[in-house]
Amino acid sequence: MAGCRRNGPLGDEKMDRNAIVRSMIDTNGYGLEIGASYNPVLPKKNGYNIRIADYASHDHLRELHGLGPDYIEDVDYVTFGGPVSKAVGDEKCFDYIVASHMIEHCVDFIGFLKDCETLLKPEGALVLVVPDKRNCFDLFQSLSSVGEMLDVHLKQPKKHASGKLFDHMAYAVGRNGHIVWPHGCPVELDFIHTLPEALAAFHSAEASDAYNDCHSWRFTPSSFRLIINDLHEIGAVRLRENCFCEGNGPEFYVSLSFNGNGIPLKRIDLSKKIIREISEIITD
Numbered sequence: 001m002a003g004c005r006r007n008g009p010l011g012d013e014k015m016d017r018n019a020i021v022r023s024m025i026d027t028n029g030y031g032l033e034i035g036a037s038y039n040p041v042l043p044k045k046n047g048y049n050i051r052i053a054d055y056a057s058h059d060h061l062r063e064l065h066g067l068g069p070d071y072i073e074d075v076d077y078v079t080f081g082g083p084v085s086k087a088v089g090d091e092k093c094f095d096y097i098v099a100s101h102m103i104e105h106c107v108d109f110i111g112f113l114k115d116c117e118t119l120l121k122p123e124g125a126l127v128l129v130v131p132d133k134r135n136c137f138d139l140f141q142s143l144s145s146v147g148e149m150l151d152v153h154l155k156q157p158k159k160h161a162s163g164k165l166f167d168h169m170a171y172a173v174g175r176n177g178h179i180v181w182p183h184g185c186p187v188e189l190d191f192i193h194t195l196p197e198a199l200a201a202f203h204s205a206e207a208s209d210a211y212n213d214c215h216s217w218r219f220t221p222s223s224f225r226l227i228i229n230d231l232h233e234i235g236a237v238r239l240r241e242n243c244f245c246e247g248n249g250p251e252f253y254v255s256l257s258f259n260g261n262g263i264p265l266k267r268i269d270l271s272k273k274i275i276r277e278i279s280e281i282i283t284d
Helices: 017-023 058-065 086-087 109-119 146-156 162-170 196-204 221-233 268-280
Strands: 031-034 048-055 092-098 120-131 173-175 189-191 242-244 251-257
Touching: 017 162, 017 251, 048 086, 086 109, 092 109, 109 120, 109 146, 120 189, 162 196, 196 251, 221 242, 221 251, 221 268
Parallel strands: 031 048, 031 092, 092 120
Antiparallel strands: 120 251, 173 189, 242 251
16 A cells, blocks of 8 residues: 555645545555545546446536546446445455545445445445635534434435534635635634524425435544544444544545554544634634
8 A cells, every 4th residue: 555644734745635545545556536526636537446436427417517538538337326335346356446526425424334344355445535624604603524424324314414404504614715724714704604594405305305415424634533432432333543644625535444543632632623724713
């Protein structure tokens, strides 16, 4: 497995986001990118030995986004919103899996991780690019918890709870017209939607079995790391942290593997870091 930077921000190195991901994997291996859409981290056209899984075909995605094959590459496995492993039809076949800004949309967080476990080789790695709620429209949303994830995994719903759709609409904020912003910048915020719009989204979700997309899960860097640690410790998943990079922008990067060393901090110390991260959000 490729060496990777651990447990800190990038400082002045300013690697681009795709370079950070590549530093966490062996790019000579056989990989899978989930949800690449119009912004693949490891494009096939650049010579990577990679397959792409997405919820819809490349023809559908190209029509939806109005982009051609130069931007949206061929989708090898269409999931239709179901398990990726079912679409792939093979087990323990990938050296690495990459999912950028995808896991926060999953209905079943634990189920997604377990699905990736099925697809990874014993020495494989799952690399996730995850939005930092402090620097995006999720700012005022509460942090997700292991208890929530256990409830969802037990009940196996096919779509997000209607209340999550309400919260997603009611508390989404923008900064000067943007839904993401650099860490540490002055925060001048406005709500994106009205409460009547949020309530209408709630009632619409209640009246239909259709999937409605939203950020179902929200994290700071330390809260995500604690969740992965705790899910592993209670036996809910086998993956654990292999390496972590905080980055400079509205996202962070984590590599998970079966033989990772886990977090290098005590749970109580990581929990304190969460409080510090939250306290840094708004400085009037």
